[in-house]
Amino acid sequence: MDEEVKVSIEGIPYQVSISARDHRWLADEPTDINGGDTGPNPGELLLSSLGSCTAITLTMYAARKKWPVEKIDIDLRFDSAAKPDPATTVIECLVRISGNLDEAQRKRLMEIAHACPVHKLLTNPVIINTKED
Incomplete structure (x- = not known):
């Protein structure tokens, strides 16, 4: 990136x-x-990055496989009640895929949802080098 x-x-x-x-x-x-x-506020922008990347990744994958995906809706939110500790952020991501897909295709698409670049970025260590110019 x-x-x-x-x-x-x-x-x-x-x-x-x-x-x-x-x-x-x-x-x-x-x-x-x-x-x-x-x-949108900064948190909403972050959630929108994850949601749009997930939707685009799923759409690209389904197109490559020629799977009949008609629509993808994704709802995202921060879930402070589910935090296991103060340093952990929990994001709930509800994916709804419309189309005539079998169970194996749906399962594979959910695996692919976790492979979008922004999901990978957010679930791996991130180093932010902040300095004054």
Whole structure:
């Protein structure tokens, strides 16, 4: 993964401008913590990365296999009640695949869901080198 994302904040409390390649979007915090709610919050962006990567990976795999996947819906959320300890994050990911698939195909697609690049990134050690420029 050699992607690069640029983030900046200026003027509007908690509203962050994000860019990657030729795309631009916002992140913000909800109004109950003094944000403007003009975009998803950082946690929602992280969940959206996992969900979109999973959906794309499943779609690519099914297309390669010529399996009749019609639609994929994924609901994601952080589950603080399921945390085994304070240092662990639990993400619940509910995948619904529509299409005329047999049980073996569905089982294989669920295995593939765990193989998407963002899932691998989040389930392996990550080192973040933060420094001032």
